[in-house]
Amino acid sequence: MTENLLGDFLRARRGRVSPEAAGVVTSGVRRVPGLRREEVATRAGVSVDYYVRLEQGRERNPSAQVLDAIARALRLDDDARLHLFRVAGLTPRTHRGAGPERADPGLSRLLEMWPENPALVLGKAYDVLAANRLAYALFDGLRHGPNLLMKVFLDPEARTFYPDWDRVAANTVAGFRTLHGEAPHDPRIREVLEAVRAGSPDFAAMWQRHDARRKRLERKRFRHPQVGELTLRMHAFDVKSAPGQELVVYHAEPGSASADALRLLGTLDATHLREQHATRTAPGPDAAG
Template sequence: MASTPLGDFLRGRRARVTPHAAGVPVVGVRRVPGLRREEVAMLAGMSVDYYVRLEQGRERHPSAQVLDALSQVLQLDDDARLHLYRIAGLAPAPGRSTLPEQVDAGLADLLDRWPDTPAIVVGRAYDVLATNALAGALFDGFDDGANLVLAVFLDPAARTFYPDWDEVASRTVAGFRLLHGAFPHDPRIGEVLRTVTAQSTEFADRWARHDARGKGHGTKRFHHPDVGGLTLRMQTFDVPASPGQQLVVYHAHDESSAEALRLLGSLAATRSASQAWAPPGRPPSGGLP
């Protein structure tokens, strides 16, 4: 039986819920790490046969009531629940586009008006579409390239740049999974997914967990080669005019990080002045969040 995104998701998330967390008594030796199919069906109030057909892809049109029940049993948060609805065909996807993404000129101008605040725009495949000068200085440690997923998993420098690499990697995969569900036919997302899956078992292992979670807000630690450690708060905003694009803004968590950002700004200004005399055609330095 051919797998489907819905069946894969249900199997992956079922394996994540322990009997104890679901309130299921454990008797004897269990051969599966999470819930059994019949346990999910019982807790969701449906027949075992119907649930098996969902996992096997023989039932492709579950109702909203069924998805709500499964969301509760599988203990999905809001992002994962939205992803479940999308892959089940009950949440409208923002649309399909085969055109390269572009950043609105007004949004790009807004980034440049924040000289003391690192800000970037990422696309639906986690390509970095625009950065202001301070963000360019902050994320200047990676090889040339402009995709967050590829940088985090394929660039060795990422493991030094992100002291909490394991957490960053897991959140990157969860965010990418959410966008994959929203744009399942996007060619760029497919290209990135094929590349990183083929080259990183660490990505593939996390992808198999079927976590789906947006960027939102939080705190992230960095170790920059020029200024050392920084702790920055992150805020993420959807770009309504360009579905899938996100504006990510960083600001200092403490005074030492604020001082490091000021130093980075000075270094960026100095480098910008020196590069003004560089020969035409010099490639820009790479940098990813």
């Protein structure tokens, strides 16, 4: 069965716009949530037949002007508008090389230059490609491999680790949707998508909303088993040398309780590292005295 990414997106987002928000005068009982096809078509200035063909996948070459008009009718923000253009084939999709995805070694070394800031590199499917020691210490205990989407939805400890799990989950899904729009046929993206969709009804429901939004500056709360609750600000940057990858850096407000907790976490991790090293280098029981 051929995928209809554009039609799926249009139907989902049409159902999310209330007539009142769109300025549509209604009367009586409406059988469908959101806007009707003819209401979107009228607001976008296209024929109903043309808009229906778009949703059904029978029209695959809309112009940029038409997509702009539909984006306005559906009240899409900048991220969702960009996703609309991508699934319609009007922006270049990312071409990625074959083989395992890796972080640039120089970028990995840069992460270690921020010992007081958890920092990591996320790949095209939210795989954790590299991280500094403080990031590993912060996320320690979350299972299901080095993949952020799997950690959020498949790890039973995630709802404790993220006090605001609902918001974190929704933002993670919206970010993954943009990655999927850039490369919907990428094998790793499809592998992660199918695994999480099969394992998490919550993800499956959120995925059907078709929210598309890149990571941005935000505050995020964590509940760490060793140092308690932290509130950190997150910065996300595109890695220009590797399209699809993101550098994510966290920091605490100076002088805050979260800054103290982050500092304590770093101390505990360093102590654990020294103890491991001492255990490995200690002479065995048969060593000469």
